[in-house]
Amino acid sequence: MNYVFEFSAVFEAWDELLAGLIRTVWLSGAAMAIGLVVAILGALGKTGGPRPLRWLIDAYIELIRNTPFLIQLFVIFFGLPAIGLRLEADQASLLALVVNVGAYGIEIIRAGIESIHHGQIEAGRALGLKNLQIFRLIVLKPALQAIYPSLTSQFILLMLNSSVCSAIAASELTGAANDIQARTFRSFEVYFVVTALYLVLSVMFWGIFAWIERSFLRQPAPR
Amino acid sequence: MRTLGSGDILFILLALRWTLLLSLAAFVGGSLGGLLVALMRSGTIKALRWIAFGYIKLFQGTPLLMQLFLAFFIPGIFGFNVDPWGAAALGLSLHASAFLGEIWRGAIETVPKGQWEASAALGLRYWRQMRLIVLPQALRVAIPPTVGFLVQLIKATSLASIIGFVEITRAAQVINNAVFQPFTIFGLVGLAYFVICWPLSAYSKRMEQRLALARR
Amino acid sequence: MTHRFTLTRRGIAALALGTTLGATLGAVPLPGLTRSAAATPEEIKSRGRIMVGVLTDYPPFGGTDSNQNPAGYDVDVARLLAKELGVELQLVPVTGPNRIPFLLTNKVDMLVATFGITEERSKQVLFSNPYSAFTTYILAPKSTAIKGPDDLKGVRVGVARASTQDSALVAVAPKETRIMRFDDDATTTQSIISGQVQAIGASSTVLAQLTQNYASLQIEPKFTLRAQANGMAFRKQDAALRDWSNGFIAKLVESGELNRIHETWFKAKMDPLPPMPQF
Helix, strand or coil: CCCCCCCHHHHHCHHHHHHHHHHHHHHHHHHHHHHHHHHHHHHHHHHHCCHHHHHHHHHHHHHHHCCCHHHHHHHHHHHHHHHCCCCCHHHHHHHHHHHHHHHHHHHHHHHHHHCCCHHHHHHHHHCCCCHHHHHHHHHHHHHHHHHHHHHHHHHHHHHHHHHHHHHHCCCCHHHHHHHHHHHHCCHHHHHHHHHHHHHHHHHHHHHHHHHHHHHHHCCCCCC | CCCCCHHHHHHHHHHHHHHHHHHHHHHHHHHHHHHHHHHHHHCCCHHHHHHHHHHHHHHHCCCHHHHHHHHHHHHHHCCCCCCHHHHHHHHHHHHHHHHHHHHHHHHHHCCCHHHHHHHHHCCCCHHHHHHHHHHHHHHHHHHHHHHHHHHHHHHHHHHHHHHCCCCHHHHHHHHHHHHCCHHHHHHHHHHHHHHHHHHHHHHHHHHHHHHHHHHC | CCCCCCCCHHHHHHHHHHHHHHHHHCCCCCCCCCCCCCCCHHHHHHHCEEEEEEECCECCCEEECCCCCEECHHHHHHHHHHHHHCCEEEEEEECCCCHHHHHHCCCCCEEEEEEECCHHHHCCCEEEEEEEEEEEEEEEECCCCCCCHHHHCCCEEEEECCCHHHHHHHHHCCCCCEEEEECCHHHHHHHHHCCCCCEEEEEHHHHHHHHHHCHHHCEEEEEEEEEEEEEEEECCCCHHHHHHHHHHHHHHHHHCHHHHHHHHHHCCCCCCCCCCCCC
16 A cells, blocks of 8 residues: 545645635636736727837737746746836736736737628718727627637636746645645645636636626527 | 856757657647547537536646646556656646647537538448548648647646656756756746747737638 | 555545545545555665655755756765665656655655655654754845844745745744745745845755855845754655665764765765754
8 A cells, every 4th residue: 555545634724725715716807807908908909009009019919928827927026026016926926817818818809809890880980989889889799709708718727827826925726735735745635626626616717707698798689 | 056057058958859849749649639539529429528528628627737736646646657757748638638629629510511411411421521521621720729729738838847847947947946047047948938839829820810811 | 554456447446436535524544556565675676776856956955967967965875875775776856845745656765855854744754864954044134134033023934835944934933924935945045036025944055045146135044943854755664764774874974975975065074963853
């Protein structure tokens, strides 16, 4: 016999895991919300902004999409203090997640915007709609419907990615797992339980996203 | 205490071959698994469809970090020794199978139903339908997102560093612990990833645009 | 508790069931499946190879040479140990947090990995007598007013996760201390250089690095966290290998070879090794 399972050490630290779980939900929820704003602004800048802005956004997208998140996290946490911006581990994690998801979000939303035909926008103008109304009614909602699946799976990836933030001592689920593991040495048991918890979180987010889609984004049924 | 020498930089750059080799192994393993998952998922046998669905959701719903960790320690518990290389290749392959399976299922489903019916009318059985009619068309649609996922996979190999596999990120950590110049070192590593990933991303994007134009 | 199972379908089913039960009931000691027997000196000699876990990110105890092979105090000790057994040495790089999992899941036969002997750890593994020692401190810039543990209230202190300074800090620090755990000493040290933490718990080796490379930070030791005695570590059932290693360590001390290794890596004579901690 070489390995004895012992889950009690994990369950004794249940409150710690729960606190970590809540931090993960908070961290990824906030990053999703802010990231969505960044993505929308970026997509608008990229489709309609002046040329230098478009180049800047392109550079941002390419840089983020082609380097690992872990490296981005290190640069934000350890690099920014050098220019006088010291962020707490949780703030740095949030920023890194937003910066990361923003780059993917811009491309997703841009694709959505471009899926709207010019004719529809012109039709809106002909109806006397203001720019903002056109954006909200003719561009945003149909675009959101078109991009909703890829956007939400990107959000789930973000939530799972937040586990990497434990590397800079952020207080989230993986960090809690690491601390418990460091104390009890029951690594396998801790990570097994935490993996299951992440799965529960994913299922929860899938559920919420599906509910949002059903409630707000479904096309009105044809009569 | 050493200073950062050309030998160290060479070591980091040489570790890049392990990053590439691991990416390749995971991509090959993931392709085989992914094809299986895609066929199960798009097939007509209900039980297989559900198994493939569960598999995809399991891997899309848990962090890769945990998947790698468990791929490393579960075989050990059963007395099978896998080294970090084997564990990383196994974990990333299983991970890639789920994602590629889902991508390819989508591609298979873009092939209109009429083609299945027409080829069935010609007397073709499932495997020949797949091989002669469906897969060639699906392949065209599948290439851009597949290359896109390859970029994700290459970046994901950086997490193999946590289970002790010495690829470029771990090599950088080891050197950094000896010479202590995190910025030079991680900057270099970031650049190395960029140089590999960017052309692939650009290719994937161009193919996607070309495909979109063709569909118009 | 040494049941042995062969790899049968029933065994797998039992394991799966046991895992589920374990998860629901909390603690069920469960016989695992294995193909490798306990590591004894005889078994290792007959297989002709020993797998030793060493650190590669903790120089000069366990670092790498300019050819990137593991090198350091621990590696030299491991080499002599393999030579004494008359077997081939296979060095397996481990990290601070994964040392125990590597040992418990049979990825190594033993650890020579600057592993501090603590009560909590000795519940999980067997320790040899000390073969190396060092002291860990709270380190902070000269300008930071820290004289003792009570001054750590509200202070951000970085430590390497799962290290002995981690548990020593937890033991003395007031609960308002903001302990931040990083994966290794390098990241921890980086956190004080970048100003992300105000103090760190680390050894005199780290202090020497900081003094040499970042003299302007004026990092100094504020107070001692603990004097750490390091032991080789073994699985609980491998007492025979542990006993053999204790004899080996005594021989190294006797012959002066351990001191020679110490002088190679620390450029100083070795202080007498501390006695085996008793819990």
